[in-house]
Amino acid sequence: MEYLIGIQGPDFVLVAADNVAASSIIQMKHDYDKMFKLSEKILLLCVGEAGDTVQFAEYIQKNVQLYKMRNGYELSPAAAANFTRKNLADYLRSRVGTEPLRSNPECSMIYFSNRDSGGVYLPKRAPETCREQGDGPDQIKASQTPYHVNLLLAGYDEADGPGLYYMDYLSALAKAPFAAHGYGAFLTLSILDRYYRPDLTREEAVDLLKKCLEELNKRFILNLPSFTVRLIDKDGIHDMEKLPVAPK
Amino acid sequence: MALQDVCGFLETLDDISPCTYLPNEMGYMWRTPCEFDRDSAFHFLFPSQQCRRKNRAPTLFSSAFSSLSPHQQPFQLSHGTTTLGFIFQDGVIAAADTRASCKGLICCPISQKIMPIHSHLVVNTSGSGADCMLWERILTREMRLYQLRHHKRLSVNGAAKLLSMMLHPFKGTNVCVAATLCGWDEEQETRKTLQACMEIADVKEAMERDSSVSTILDESAQGCVKMASINKQDENLKDAHAMNPTVSHQNTKNVLSTFGSRSGPRVCYVCSDGLQLKGEIISVGSGSPYAYAVLDDGWRWGMTVDEAVALAREAVFRATHWDAYSGNNVDLFHITAHGWRRRDREDLKEEYYRERERKKKKIKEREKERQKKEGGELAEGEGDIYSVCCR
Numbered sequence: 001m002e003y004l005i006g007i008q009g010p011d012f013v014l015v016a017a018d019n020v021a022a023s024s025i026i027q028m029k030h031d032y033d034k035m036f037k038l039s040e041k042i043l044l045l046c047v048g049e050a051g052d053t054v055q056f057a058e059y060i061q062k063n064v065q066l067y068k069m070r071n072g073y074e075l076s077p078a079a080a081a082n083f084t085r086k087n088l089a090d091y092l093r094s095r096v097g098t099e100p101l102r103s104n105p106e107c108s109m110i111y112f113s114n115r116d117s118g119g120v121y122l123p124k125r126a127p128e129t130c131r132e133q134g135d136g137p138d139q140i141k142a143s144q145t146p147y148h149v150n151l152l153l154a155g156y157d158e159a160d161g162p163g164l165y166y167m168d169y170l171s172a173l174a175k176a177p178f179a180a181h182g183y184g185a186f187l188t189l190s191i192l193d194r195y196y197r198p199d200l201t202r203e204e205a206v207d208l209l210k211k212c213l214e215e216l217n218k219r220f221i222l223n224l225p226s227f228t229v230r231l232i233d234k235d236g237i238h239d240m241e242k243l244p245v246a247p248k
Numbered sequence: 249m250a251l252q253d254v255c256g257f258l259e260t261l262d263d264i265s266p267c268t269y270l271p272n273e274m275g276y277m278w279r280t281p282c283e284f285d286r287d288s289a290f291h292f293l294f295p296s297q298q299c300r301r302k303n304r305a306p307t308l309f310s311s312a313f314s315s316l317s318p319h320q321q322p323f324q325l326s327h328g329t330t331t332l333g334f335i336f337q338d339g340v341i342a343a344a345d346t347r348a349s350c351k352g353l354i355c356c357p358i359s360q361k362i363m364p365i366h367s368h369l370v371v372n373t374s375g376s377g378a379d380c381m382l383w384e385r386i387l388t389r390e391m392r393l394y395q396l397r398h399h400k401r402l403s404v405n406g407a408a409k410l411l412s413m414m415l416h417p418f419k420g421t422n423v424c425v426a427a428t429l430c431g432w433d434e435e436q437e438t439r440k441t442l443q444a445c446m447e448i449a450d451v452k453e454a455m456e457r458d459s460s461v462s463t464i465l466d467e468s469a470q471g472c473v474k475m476a477s478i479n480k481q482d483e484n485l486k487d488a489h490a491m492n493p494t495v496s497h498q499n500t501k502n503v504l505s506t507f508g509s510r511s512g513p514r515v516c517y518v519c520s521d522g523l524q525l526k527g528e529i530i531s532v533g534s535g536s537p538y539a540y541a542v543l544d545d546g547w548r549w550g551m552t553v554d555e556a557v558a559l560a561r562e563a564v565f566r567a568t569h570w571d572a573y574s575g576n577n578v579d580l581f582h583i584t585a586h587g588w589r590r591r592d593r594e595d596l597k598e599e600y601y602r603e604r605e606r607k608k609k610k611i612k613e614r615e616k617e618r619q620k621k622e623g624g625e626l627a628e629g630e631g632d633i634y635s636v637c638c639r
Contacts, residue, residue: 021525026537028517029525051412051419051522145420 002034002047003184003224005212006152007205008164008177010198012233013154014205015164016213016243017045018184018224033228038064039074040236041156044084047181048149048169056091056147060084077155081165081173084153088171092146150181156232180212187219188212202231206240213243328573330535330564331361331372333430334543335513335528336551339584342370342430343560345535345568346577346593348377357576358593365391367587369404369431374533375424375520383425387411404431405526408516412524425520426532432583435511513583535567535574542566553582557591565596565603 001022006015021032036044036057042064046057063083068074075083146169153165166179178192195208209229216224229240331344348359359377363384364370371387373380390410394402402410408429415425517525517532529547531539542563551559560580568575580591 021523023519023523026540028523028530029527032525049522050519051416051524053522054412054524055416055522 001183001222003180003182003216003227004034004045004047004150004152005180005184005188005192005209006045006154006164006166006176006178007192007196007200007208008154008162009200009202009205011162012202012205012231013156013162013164014202014209014229014231015043015045015152015154016209016227016229017047019226019228019242020224023050030225035228035230036061037237038080038153038155039068041232041234042075042077042080043154043230043232043237044080045152045154045181046149047151048147052147052149056088056149057151060087076157076160077153077163077165078157078160078175080155081153081163081167081175084151085167085171085173088147088149088151088167088169092171094145152179152181154232156234158234162232183222184216184220184224187215191215210243217244327374327424327426327533329361329374329533330531330539330567330571330574331374331428331533332529332531332536332539332543332560332563333372333428333515334530334547334556334560335515336547336556337549338551338553338556339432339582340430340513340515341556341560342372342428342581342583343564344372344579345564345574345596346579347568347573347575349573354576360579362579362581364581364588365407365429365431366395366401368401368434368583368585369407369429370581370583370588372428372430372532373425375426376422379423379425379520380427383411383415383427386414387427390414401434403433404429404514404516405433407431408518408524408526411518412522415518415520416522418520419522423520425518427518428530428532429514429516429518430581430583431514432585432587433511433514434585531563533567533571533574535564535571538567538570539563557582561594561599565599568596569600 002020003018004015005017006013008014015035017034019029019031019033020027021029034045034047034053036046038044038061044057044060046053060080060083064075064080148169150169151165151167153167154163156162164176164179166174166176166181168181177198178196180188180192191212192208195211200208206229213227226242226244229243231238231240328349329345329347331342333340333342342362344361346358346361347354348356355377361374361380362370362372365384365388369391371384373384387407387410391402391407394410411427411429415423515527515530517523517527517530529540529543531543543559546555546559546562557580561578564574564578568578575596577593577595579593582589582591
């Protein structure tokens, strides 16, 4: 349903994401931004399950910023990508310990009160159901808390130049010259294959992006009216014009 | 709850180690304070299933099934309701129907789905009734604690983030809450931005000096300019405000609160599966597509209050007409910088009959007009005097 695309040039990375936030059949928002700024020259594009995207992306974002605060310099895109991958992989097989069935099985919440920052409510067996598909809620097993998110990480490094990293929800990481996520990827990867060259100029990259979006408009069953487009180069992150122009 | 915490009645704890409960006659849940020992967390106490069966009060809300029932849910808990919230130039409108359904049965035709959290925030809830009641209370509690600790009210976006974070551990369980937070943020700006505003306003100050303060409600440079013109008193009031946050001059608050995008009307949607959205028009529930159709057609930022109320009523009315799980009455809240105001609950059954009458009347009128037109054309050809008189 959602679509992400990234194209790497010789000294820049161009990324785009659709702007739709949907809830079952309704488009609840037409101008939703799926890009998270990790640092001055790194963007994280995140799609997937509803709450997981924001939760995971913000977690990575804050940790990258914390690194900068602690050490005085920013993480490189490669380091940030690998850090993200490690976290995603850790959560993939994380286990909240199976607690023995207590004498009060119906008590559903534990509350931890903290005077400074407010309380936290936690489910006692959290979460009860395994979120992987196919498991019924009545199976009491070791619970896992994987984040179902697909990511693109794009950045510019002073030493290594531009980098585009593709990561899927099983935390497979690959550095790629171009990449896409979502059903739209099926339609556009072959276009990228045909017309991509490592020495694209910025205008050519935007044209290639437009070609991909035209194909989506033509053949994709869902209506994705507008896309946020951003370009990262040695001067930082630049917002570009939204493509195509969103209808009123 | 809140008072216990603030007084430090029970100490906080680090680990989740299970505590051994001493059985008493009610089962295992009701504990007196002295039984809490140092190594048990402050447990949220819920009556157990057994207890509920003993003294069974009929639950009016759709959650006849507890959210942590160990057996398979016989049906998917859908959000059987229509709630909506939207912002416009004069505040926020929150509207909802009043039907609480449980599968095919109307459990309660007069439930209240819009709950005020504090003077400037209401929440529309849909989903499982019991979960919504609980999380409303939890949100109220946490917001009150925030206000007491930090001497300022949490913004609507902040409240949405807080609720979203609190619901996150329950993702994957059967907790089903979809809440729309509708409220008015008060200004939080620093003196620096006031200063900047003054500089911008200097050029236009002469023109704007005479304009009245109390009618300001737009977020453009106009608002900034008008604020600058009474800046002197604001500076003094800001100090007073910092020292005594509950006391604030209503007028200045009104003016200041619409400055820039840090304050003003807000609508935020929070869902238990993690989705969190800010927007201008939000509608949730099984009747929401019908409501969206009406809202998208009629919404403009510059609507008057009457127009907005009429739009919200119409949207809920149409949704209740088509959706089986929405109906009965419509509740409407209007939130401005002064707080929330509640419109009387209205029975939509009457509206349906009124609409029928209106349509009949309109058809008759149109028929009359058509006849007059035809009659008039004939008469014109003959130059009859009557055609001039008849209108």
